[in-house]
Amino acid sequence: MTPQEAAAFLTAHDNYLILTHVRPDGDTIGCGAGLCRALRQIGKTAYILENPEITDLYTGYVEGLTIRAEPVGCTVVSVDIASRSLFTDLAQPYLDRVDLAIDHHPSQEFFAKATCLDSKRAACGQLVLEIVKQFADITPEIGEALYVAISTDCGCFQYSNTDASAHRAAAELMESGFDPYPVNRKLFRTKTFKRLKLESMLTAGMELRDGGATALVFLTRKMIEEVGAGEGDMDNISAFVGQIEGVKNGVTLKETGDGHVKISLRTDPGDLNASRVCALLGGGGHAAAAGAMMEGTMEDVRQAVIGAMKQVRNG
Amino acid sequence: MTPQEAAAFLTAHDNYLILTHVRPDGDTIGCGAGLCRALRQIGKTAYILENPEITDLYTGYVEGLTIRAEPVGCTVVSVDIASRSLFTDLAQPYLDRVDLAIDHHPSQEFFAKATCLDSKRAACGQLVLEIVKQFADITPEIGEALYVAISTDCGCFQYSNTDASAHRAAAELMESGFDPYPVNRKLFRTKTFKRLKLESMLTAGMELRDGGATALVFLTRKMIEEVGAGEGDMDNISAFVGQIEGVKNGVTLKETGDGHVKISLRTDPGDLNASRVCALLGGGGHAAAAGAMMEGTMEDVRQAVIGAMKQVRNG
Numbered sequence: 331m332t333p334q335e336a337a338a339f340l341t342a343h344d345n346y347l348i349l350t351h352v353r354p355d356g357d358t359i360g361c362g363a364g365l366c367r368a369l370r371q372i373g374k375t376a377y378i379l380e381n382p383e384i385t386d387l388y389t390g391y392v393e394g395l396t397i398r399a400e401p402v403g404c405t406v407v408s409v410d411i412a413s414r415s416l417f418t419d420l421a422q423p424y425l426d427r428v429d430l431a432i433d434h435h436p437s438q439e440f441f442a443k444a445t446c447l448d449s450k451r452a453a454c455g456q457l458v459l460e461i462v463k464q465f466a467d468i469t470p471e472i473g474e475a476l477y478v479a480i481s482t483d484c485g486c487f488q489y490s491n492t493d494a495s496a497h498r499a500a501a502e503l504m505e506s507g508f509d510p511y512p513v514n515r516k517l518f519r520t521k522t523f524k525r526l527k528l529e530s531m532l533t534a535g536m537e538l539r540d541g542g543a544t545a546l547v548f549l550t551r552k553m554i555e556e557v558g559a560g561e562g563d564m565d566n567i568s569a570f571v572g573q574i575e576g577v578k579n580g581v582t583l584k585e586t587g588d589g590h591v592k593i594s595l596r597t598d599p600g601d602l603n604a605s606r607v608c609a610l611l612g613g614g615g616h617a618a619a620a621g622a623m624m625e626g627t628m629e630d631v632r633q634a635v636i637g638a639m640k641q642v643r644n645g
Numbered sequence: 646m647t648p649q650e651a652a653a654f655l656t657a658h659d660n661y662l663i664l665t666h667v668r669p670d671g672d673t674i675g676c677g678a679g680l681c682r683a684l685r686q687i688g689k690t691a692y693i694l695e696n697p698e699i700t701d702l703y704t705g706y707v708e709g710l711t712i713r714a715e716p717v718g719c720t721v722v723s724v725d726i727a728s729r730s731l732f733t734d735l736a737q738p739y740l741d742r743v744d745l746a747i748d749h750h751p752s753q754e755f756f757a758k759a760t761c762l763d764s765k766r767a768a769c770g771q772l773v774l775e776i777v778k779q780f781a782d783i784t785p786e787i788g789e790a791l792y793v794a795i796s797t798d799c800g801c802f803q804y805s806n807t808d809a810s811a812h813r814a815a816a817e818l819m820e821s822g823f824d825p826y827p828v829n830r831k832l833f834r835t836k837t838f839k840r841l842k843l844e845s846m847l848t849a850g851m852e853l854r855d856g857g858a859t860a861l862v863f864l865t866r867k868m869i870e871e872v873g874a875g876e877g878d879m880d881n882i883s884a885f886v887g888q889i890e891g892v893k894n895g896v897t898l899k900e901t902g903d904g905h906v907k908i909s910l911r912t913d914p915g916d917l918n919a920s921r922v923c924a925l926l927g928g929g930g931h932a933a934a935a936g937a938m939m940e941g942t943m944e945d946v947r948q949a950v951i952g953a954m955k956q957v958r959n960g
Contacts, residue, residue, distance in 0.1 A: 487802050487815070488833050490826040494816035500802070501812035511805040518803055522890045523853070530845035538838075575837045598826075 331430070333457060336446040337464035339430055340369065340407075346376035347397070347404040349424060351416040354381045355566075356482025356517065359388040361409035361432070361458045363475035366395045368466035377401065381418055385562040387517065391475055405429050410454035410479075412614075413439040432457055437605075437614045452491035455479025456499045463502075473506025474513060485569065486518045490599060490618045524563040528553060529570055536571070543601070544639070545577045548628055549584040568594030568621075578602070581635055583628060591631040593622045602643060610638040646745070648772065651761040652779035654745055655684065655722075661691035662712070662719040664739060666731040669696050671703065671797025671832065676724035676747070676773045678706040678790035683777035686784070692716065696733055701877075702832065706790055720744050725769040725794075728754040747772055767806040770794025771814045788821025789828060801833045839878040843868060844885055851886070852947075858916070859954070860892045863943055864899040883909035883934075893917070896950055898943060906946040908937045917958060925953040 331339065340346075346369050350358040362378040369376035377397035384392065398420070406428045411417065412435035414425050431442035434457055436449040448457050455476045462472065480499055484492040487500070504510055521529075532547040539546070549567065557563070564584070571580035578598040583591050593611060596619050597604040604620035611634060613622025624631045646654070655661075661684050665673040677693040684691035692712035699707065713735070721743045726732065727750035729740050746757035749772055751764040763772050770791045777787065795814055799807040802815070819825055836844075847862040854861070862885065872878070879899075886895030893913040898906050908926060911934050912919040919935035926949060928937025939946045 481802075485834075487796075488829040492819075492825060492829070494819040497812040497816035497819065501809035501816070504809040504812065510807065514803040514807075519888055520890050521888050523851075523857070526844075526848045526851075526889060529841075530848045533841045533845045536838075542838075573834045573836050574841060575835045 331444050331446040333446060333448075333460040334464065336430060336432060336444075336461045339444065340374075340461065341372065341465050343405040343429070344374050345401050345404045346374060347401060347406050347424070348376065348378045349406065349408040349411060349417065349421045349428065350378065350381045351408075351411045352383060352418050354384050354388065355410075356388065357453050357455055357479045358410035359384065359391055360475045360477070360479025360482070361454050363391040363395060364455070364472045364479065365407065365409060365432075365458050365462060366392075367469070367472050367475065368462035371466045371469070371472075375401070379418075379420055379424075382420065383418065383561065385560075385565055387562060387565060388478075391478060407432065408442060409458065410434070412437045414441050432461065436616070452489075452493060452496045453480040453483035455483065456495060459499055459503065468503065468506040470506050470508040473503040474508035474510075477503045477508070477510060478513065478517065481514070482517060482566075486514065491616070522563050524557050524559045525567075527557045528559055528563060528567065531557075532567075532570060538577075539636075540579075542574075542576045544579045544581070545571045545574055546581040546583065546632065546635075547571045548632070549582065550628065551585045551587050554585075568596060568619075572596045579604075579639065581639075583631055583635070585628060586623070590623050590625050591628055593624060593631065593635055595620050595635070602639060606642045607635075607638045610641060611635065646759050646761040648761060648763075648775040649779065651745060651747065651759075651776045654759065655689075655776070656687065656780045658720045658744075659689050660716050660719045661689060662716060662721050662739070663691065663693045664721065664723040664726060664732065664736045664743065665693065665696045666723075666726045667698060667733050669699050669703065670725075672768050672770055672794045673725035674699065674703040674706055675790045675792070675794025675797070676769050678710060679770070679787045679794065680722065680724060680747075680773050680777060681707075681710045682784070682787050682790065683781035686781045686787075690716070694733075694735055694739075697735065698733065703793075706793060722747065723757060724773065725749070727752045729756050747776065767804075767808060767811045768795040768798035770798065771810060774814055774818065783818065783821040785821050785823035788818040789823035789825075792818045792823070792825060793828060793832070796829070797832060801829065837878050839872045839874045840882075842872045843874055843878060843882065846872075847882075847885060853892075854951075855894075857891045859894045859896070860886045860889055861896040861898065861947065861950070862886045863947070864897065865943065866900045866902050869900075883911060883936075887911045894919075894954070898946055898950070900943060901938070905938050905940050906943055908939065908946065908950055910935050910950075917954065921957045922950070922953045925956060926950065 348362045350362045366376045378395050380396045380398045408431045428442035431445045434451040434454045531553045537546040568582040578601045580596045582594040595604040599617040608620035608622040611622035663677045665677045681691045695711045695713045723746045743757035746760045749766040749769045846868045852861040883897040893916045895911045897909040910919040914932035923935035923937045926937040
């Protein structure tokens with residue numbers, strides 16, 4: 331579906347339930363909030379399905395928009411969800427009932443009856459903007475929600491996915507009249523004290539390889555418990571390692587507490603394709619940022635990641 | 646002068662000498678480089694006057710563009726310079742000889758024969774873009790130089806001066822074809838490993854007071870020596886403590902190594918006036934950021950600062 335067709339679909343139906351993905355980020359939440367408000371603006375009934383994993387950073391954006399129970403005969407729309415494996419527990423009843431998936435991931439698995447996909451967009455928020463502006467006014471609230479979507483997914487216009495169209499979308503959203511300064515401050519310039527303590531621990535335990543071009547950090551349950559960190563304190567912590575001068579490939583390994591380790595890989599895509607590395611480990615993502623989940627100890631997973639990086643580099 | 650008139654002036658003259666300001670930042674250097682390349686593209690002779698204070702971050706942008714000696718009968722253009730007090734030592738001979746000043750500061754003092762000023766622009770680079778695109782193609786090199794100008798002056802689109810027009814200019818420049826990722830990475834996302842180690846140490850020794858509204862960090866000679874940190878690793882380190890959630894007043898104390906401690910205070914000026922606190926300690930500054938230098942041990946100075954903060958707060 332093109333954005334035009336998606337807009338036609340959305341204006342033709344009603345009673346919307348919007349799904350966001352597990353470990354919700356700014357893009358999925360911002361898209362959900364922006365789409366929900368746009369649908370309500372044109373008189374539709376629309377809710378976002380509650381996402382229990384939402385962090386403090388984003389709860390404000392879905393206030394008054396969420397629902398826990400399933401509306402009868404609802405039209406289900408997913409935003410920024412690439413595959414069924416990214417459905418939350420509450421969304422399990424909708425695995426085969428998504429009417430429209432709006433997404434920007436190249437790894438989109440086409441689980442929905444219809445899909446509006448643009449894998450060239452840095453953020454799903456850009457696609458939602460293209461869709462909703464065809465039937466709704468971009469109010470300050472919609473503008474802020476979609477700005478959160480776009481700015482978080484491109485690291486406030488610093489990641490390699492940032493292109494001219496991301497800046498043009500940001501310009502268009504700013505003209506809706508919301509105040510971007512407190513949003514930027516909260517999202518990009520504020521850290522909790524617990525977060526700083528975790529970063530200290532990551533620095534202390536950092537492993538540098540390939541003459542400093544590769545850095546690995548290890549986030550253990552012990553560290554998380556010692557600091558008393560919540561999910562919000564660990565939001566986007568996989569970006570931490572990539573900021574070190576000279577580091578092209580940053581690996582963040584995090585113990586989940588149930589015998590698994592979550593792998594996040596951020597690379598300079600000219601040097602190493604993160605998506606190909608993570609595909610070897612059972613995961614996926616983008617060329618510059620990908621992830622996977624593996625069973626095993628931190629040391630098992632560390633060796634598996636180092637092996638997969640070598641394999642992609644040599645072949 | 647309007648940007649159109651400035652473009653007409655630049656195409657009508659020749660033999661350009663471009664001036665940048667003292668303590669050069671990305672805006673003045675990026676404007677100088679972008680303008681110089683645009684003038685050369687249309688066959689003009691153009692140079693940037695050497696700026697001895699330029700830092701490593703920006704030297705690459707002026708390579709092959711600078712000159713030390715004065716060309717005979719040159720046309721002098723200043724970029725991002727608001728007043729004569731901001732002329733470098735090498736630029737002193739041109740104090741009364743500037744033909745065209747291009748600037749965006751509201752404090753512009755109109756020292757030049759003609760001035761092209763737009764104080765609504767977040768960066769002077771936006772104005773230079775408007776001017777040069779009227780007579781030159783925006784090549785990747787010009788695009789990158791002006792992107793550096795704009796992105797640094799608005800804190801990579803995070804400061805409160807960022808508006809829709811700054812994003813639109815960034816979009817236009819990106820379409821010139823340069824690769825913004827390494828630029829953003831170098832300017833906004835890179836910390837030395839030594840810097841991270843210092844930040845870890847500051848976090849470990851941080852003192853939180855007033856229920857977390859006040860934070861003090863202590864940078865000792867021992868830490869600096871242990872890490873082997875140079876001045877570059879400590880650049881703007883007094884901003885570190887201010888990023889913590891809930892902290893309104895951040896104090897950074899740094900041992901100078903000669904029996905003194907340097908005090909940097911960053912405050913939420915609605916909560917505490919930093920300048921009044923530092924005045925009590927023999928220093929000064931602005932309401933939101935001030936400093937002082939005191940003789941004594943770290944502990945002496947810590948108590949003096951806490952005392953001065955109490956005194957100002959109690960009236």
